[in-house]
Amino acid sequence: MFTSVEDTPLGPWAQFGADVLSFLRDAGLLLLGVAGIIVGALVLSWVLRLVIRRVVARVVNGAKSKANVDDTQALERSPLAAVRLVQRTRTLGSILQNIVNVAIGIVAIVLIINLLAPGVLGSIALLTAAIGAGLGFGAQNIVKDVLNGIFIVAEDQIGIGDVVDLGLATGIVEYVSVRITHVRDVNGTLWYVRNGEITRIGNMSQGWSRVIIDLAVPVDADINEVESAMLEAAKDLAKEPKWRTRIIEKPEVWGLESVSGDALVIRLVMKTRANAKDDVARELRMRLKHAIDALGLTLPQLNSIVLTGLEGAQRVRGANPPKTRPTPVTTEAAPIPERPVWKPKRTRKTAPPADTTPEGSAGDNTAGDSTPPDDDTTPKTGGTT
Template structure:
C-alpha cells in the first residue's frame, strides 16, 4: 500500500510521469522530424521530376505530356523514365525514413528490447528475404532497365519470353502485347536479354530468286532502279535513311539465282518499307519478262548478322561464262538464249570431223 503522506513517494511518481512525458515528447519529435525529412525529400524529388518533364514539354513545344506522342520519341521516353525513377526514389525514401524512425522509437522506449530482438529480426529477415528474393530480383532488374532506357512504351521488343509492343514498364513487370493481341506480363527478373527493334535504325533485306538463265547485271540494275525510285518517292523518302544497295549473288541452285537487296530504314518503318519494296521489285522483274520462283525477306542472325551489321559494298563484277570442255581441238561458243523464248536453243553440233 503506497504511503500517500510520504513526500518521497510523490517525488517518485512525479519523476515517473516526467520521464514518460519526456519519452512521449521525444517520440512525437522523432515522428514529426521523420515527417519533415520525408516532406523535404518528396519536394526535392518532385521538383526534379517536374523540371525534367517541363523541359521535355518546352523543348517539344507542347502543353500536355499526352501531346508528346506527336513529338520525338526521346522526349516521351525521358518523361516516362523520369517519372518511374521518381516513384522509385519516393518509395525508397519513405521506407527508409519509417524504418529509421521505428528503430529510434524502440531504442528510446525499450533500450534492451532492441538487442534481444536482434536474433528474431535476423531470422524473420532471412525468411522474408528467401521468400521474396524473386520480388527483389524483379525490382532490381526493373530499376536497371528503366534507368538505362533499355525499353520504353511503344517499342517493339523481343524479350525471349514474349515478342511484341511494350504497353507498360514498371520496376517489377513489363507488359508486352504480341501480334495476336495477347497481353504478356513478363517479370523483369526473368528477362535475360532484350532485343529492341525500335531504337536507331533497321534494315530491310530481301532475297530475290530469278531463273538460272537470267542476265544478272540486268536484273541487279532493275532491282536497284526500283529501290531508288522508292527512296525518292515523297511518301517514303522520310522513312529511308540511306541509298539502297545490291549485295550481289547470294546463292546459286539448279533452277534459281538468289540476289540480295538491302535498304536501311527508320526503326519503326521497316515492315511498311519492305512491303512496298517487294511490290516494286515484283513489277520490275515482271517488266523484264522473268518469272519469280520466290521473293523472301531475310532476318540475319548469329555470326552472319553480326558480320553484316555495318553493311557491305561488294565489287561490281560481270559473270564469266565458262565453256564446257569439248573434244580435242574443238572450239565451242555458247549461243545466247533469246529473251522470252519458250524453248531452249538447240545444242551446238560437234564440229569434230
C-alpha cells in the first residue's frame, strides 16, 4: 500500500520552516492591511482637501470676475461683501482641511488598532470611559479652543486679513485654525492666540469706519470761516477718483468740540470703508493743514486740551487722563508760630511771726499796715514748693 505525503510526519526543521512561513504569511497580511488603511487614509485626505481647495478657488475666482479684477488685493476697491466672502471662504477652507486631517487620522488609527488587536476595542464601555476621562481632564482646553474657533469663523467674526483687537493682541490676522489664531502687530511680532482664550473681538475691517479729525485753531479765529474751509477741503478730497471709492458718505462738520483759553477745537468727521480709514485720515489731515495755512492762521500749541470720551479713546477699553492731586505752591516760607506751653504759676508762701495772733494780723491789716500784694514782679525770697 502507498501512504500520502500529507500523512508523512515532518521533521523538526520542516516543522520550524512551516511555522515561520505561517507567521510570515499572517504578519504579511497584517502589514498589508495596515498599509492599505494608511494608503486609503492618505488618498481620502488628499481627495477631500483637493475638493475643498477647488471650492475655495472657485468662490475666490467668482468674486474676482464679478469685480472685474485679476488680483485679490485689488478687491479692496470692490464692494466690501466680496472681500468678506473671499476672506471667509479661505478661512473656512483652512478649518475644513484641518478637520478632515484630524478625522481621517483618528479613523485610521482606530482601524489599525482593531486590525492588530481586535479585543482592545471590543469593550464599548472602556472606550466611552476613556473618551470621557480625556475630555474631562486633558482635552478640555482643546475642545474649548476648537468649538470657539468654529463658532468664530462660522459667524464671520474674524477672517484672514482682518485688522482685529483680541484684547491679548492687536494686528492683522494671518492664519485662523480650529485651535489657534495668528495675529501680527504693527511692530511685526507674530502672536499665537488660542481661540478658547478669546472673550471679545474688535474687528476693524468689517462694515465701515469713521475718520475723526479734531482741529485746533486760535481763539480769535472766525469759526464759520474755519468750518467752511475745512468742509470745502474734505469735499474736494471726496470728489477725486482716487479717494471716491474709499469714502462712503459726505464729510460733516460737527462743530465746536472744545473751548479753552489756548485754542478752539473744531471736529470734522468722514465715513469711509473699514480698510481705508488710515489712508483717508492722513490725506485729510494734510489738506486741512493747507486750508488753515491759506487762511493765514497759526495752529496753537495744545498743552492743556484733553479730549475724553468714546471718540477720544486710544484703545477699545478707553483711556482717561490720570487723576493727580494739586501740588501747593508757596512764594516764601512763612514763620511757624510756636505752640504755647502751659506752666504752673509759682506762688510764695510766708510764715506769720510767732508773737502775732490772727486777730492782731487782721487789726494791723485794717489799720493800714497791710502787706503788699503778692505778684510776679516782687522778688521771690521765700522757699518754693
